[in-house]
Amino acid sequence: MKVLFVSSEVFPLIKTGGLADVSGSLPNALQGLGVDIRILVPGYPAVLENIGALKTVAELDHLPHIGDATLLEGVIQDTQVKVWVIKAPSLYERDGGPYADKTGLEWGDNPIRFGVLSKVAAILASEKTPIKSWLPDIVHCNDWQTGLAPAYMSLTEHSNAKSIISLHNMAFQGCYPPNWVESLGLPSSGFSIEGFEYHGQLSFLKAAIFYADAISTVSPRYAKEIQTAAFGFGLEGLLSKRGDEIKGILNGIETEEWNPATDKYLSHTYNSENLQGKLQVKLALQRDSGLDIDANAPLLGVVSRLTHQKGLDMLVPHLQFLINQGCQFVLLGGGELAMEKAFEEIASRNPGRASVTIGYNEPLSHQIMAGSDIFVMPSRFEPCGLNQLYGLAYGTPPVVNATGGLADSVIDSNPAHLKDKTANGFVMVEASAEGLVACILRAVNMFNHDKKTWLQIQMSGMQQNLSWDKSAQEYLALYKTLL
Numbered sequence: 408m409k410v411l412f413v414s415s416e417v418f419p420l421i422k423t424g425g426l427a428d429v430s431g432s433l434p435n436a437l438q439g440l441g442v443d444i445r446i447l448v449p450g451y452p453a454v455l456e457n458i459g460a461l462k463t464v465a466e467l468d469h470l471p472h473i474g475d476a477t478l479l480e481g482v483i484q485d486t487q488v489k490v491w492v493i494k495a496p497s498l499y500e501r502d503g504g505p506y507a508d509k510t511g512l513e514w515g516d517n518p519i520r521f522g523v524l525s526k527v528a529a530i531l532a533s534e535k536t537p538i539k540s541w542l543p544d545i546v547h548c549n550d551w552q553t554g555l556a557p558a559y560m561s562l563t564e565h566s567n568a569k570s571i572i573s574l575h576n577m578a579f580q581g582c583y584p585p586n587w588v589e590s591l592g593l594p595s596s597g598f599s600i601e602g603f604e605y606h607g608q609l610s611f612l613k614a615a616i617f618y619a620d621a622i623s624t625v626s627p628r629y630a631k632e633i634q635t636a637a638f639g640f641g642l643e644g645l646l647s648k649r650g651d652e653i654k655g656i657l658n659g660i661e662t663e664e665w666n667p668a669t670d671k672y673l674s675h676t677y678n679s680e681n682l683q684g685k686l687q688v689k690l691a692l693q694r695d696s697g698l699d700i701d702a703n704a705p706l707l708g709v710v711s712r713l714t715h716q717k718g719l720d721m722l723v724p725h726l727q728f729l730i731n732q733g734c735q736f737v738l739l740g741g742g743e744l745a746m747e748k749a750f751e752e753i754a755s756r757n758p759g760r761a762s763v764t765i766g767y768n769e770p771l772s773h774q775i776m777a778g779s780d781i782f783v784m785p786s787r788f789e790p791c792g793l794n795q796l797y798g799l800a801y802g803t804p805p806v807v808n809a810t811g812g813l814a815d816s817v818i819d820s821n822p823a824h825l826k827d828k829t830a831n832g833f834v835m836v837e838a839s840a841e842g843l844v845a846c847i848l849r850a851v852n853m854f855n856h857d858k859k860t861w862l863q864i865q866m867s868g869m870q871q872n873l874s875w876d877k878s879a880q881e882y883l884a885l886y887k888t889l890l
């Protein structure tokens with residue numbers, strides 16, 4: 408089975424969030440199951456720098472706006488997974504991030520940048536492909552950036568391959584003014600409610616949901632949630648029409664990368680049989696973050712985008728109270744200015760008790776995951792979420808809101824779940840600042856006063872199989888239903 412896996416970010420080449428982690432690890436797991444897979448990704452500077460040796464495999468022509476581009480092939484380091492990189496300097500080779508410039512302003516030509524990504528995927532899956540020896544059976548698209556691929560496949564390239572759209576986050580849809588329809592080479596007949604039109608705009612994500620042969624999301628709970636107005640971001644009607652077809656498959660984690668027993672970013676490693684190393688990592692984290700060295704202080708950790716979705720604004724009102732109760736706090740993240748400022752202000756008021764790092768820092772994210780005692784993730788919605796899974800694997804029980812993949816992966820430490828030994832974290836009863844502080848206090852109380860139960864909760868998470876094995880099997884089964 409040949410699968411073209413299309414994504415706008417792939418770890419370790421380029422990452423802004425969980426999509427990169429999935430795109431870096433799921434193809435590897437699928438390849439292990441015998442799937443012949445290629446990842447297709449834009450040639451951003453980071454990709455070209457990080458991938459190592461590249462060879463030219465094809466010239467691509469008839470692309471919207473830019474005419475032609477070159478397809479290069481490399482391999483993801485430490486794997487056998489082949490990556491096809493679209494070399495189109497005018498689109499992708501510029502300073503800044505994959506979606507926005509350094510000041511956070513979205514690139515004005517994103518419709519072209521991701522229209523071309525989608526178009527190339529569709530060409531490679533059609534008779535027009537310049538690579539006749541490798542025609543995919545499946546084109547696996549991810550999020551809005553790849554959303555036009557199913558539309559091109561069905562309307563302009565007449566591909567025989569089947570398409571899947573995996574929805575990692577409905578909040579981002581790629582909606583643009585209608586003039587883009589013609590300039591991206593899409594037929595105007597598709598600009599209707601039965602097509603890629605969404606309230607007078609061209610919607611990349613709607614195109615995918617409408618034209619793809621299959622739809623998946625990254626957790627079973629989110630598959631249900633997106634069919635409701637609260638989580639569907641306006642596409643709940645279309646999604647519920649295809650409701651029975653939407654498959655929810657919980658993400659796994661890359662256990663080579665996220666494993667406390669081998670983690671290269673930690674001063675000490677550890678495993679479920681010996682947690683000594685975890686305490687050492689906590690002390691190192693306290694030292695390096697300017698916190699008081701104190702093995703007993705419950706250390707609350709956060710690694711997150713600071714946006715409304717992640718719900719961390721609900722932590723702000725009661726964080727001082729939690730610190731006054733003896734907690735320490737360490738945060739790594741960035742996003743909305745007001746939230747960054749609020750956390751920085753708390754840190755400046757609480758030297759030795761709170762540490763806030765604004766920015767992106769891969770090593771520190773691992774150190775917080777391992778060195779904290781409690782991981783705080785009160786997302787208002789969370790398609791899957793990876794950080795709570797990392798928390799489970801690292802013996803850092805997560806405090807989460809009951810939504811999406813958080814609800815599917817975190818089992819509350821209530822008396823029933825403690826009794827049957829399934830409890831692995833703490834689930835908020837109510838999505839509010841009060842609900843969050845109550846839930847954190849429940850965790851802190853147990854950490855402070857019931858070490859035996861705390862260890863049991865840590866063990867439940869650490870001993871779970873969180874790897875991609877099971878999820879990759881489910882994707883493979885989904886592919887098979889299409890062929």
Ligand code: ADP
Nearest residue numbers: 424425711712740766767768769772792793794
């Ligand atoms: P999302 O993709 O919605 O941001 P996930 O929990 O699915 O959330 O994945 C987030 C990923 O990005 C994790 O691998 C997390 O460790 C990482 N991450 C988030 N913020 C930062 C940061 N400031 N520095 C380093 N890694 C981060």
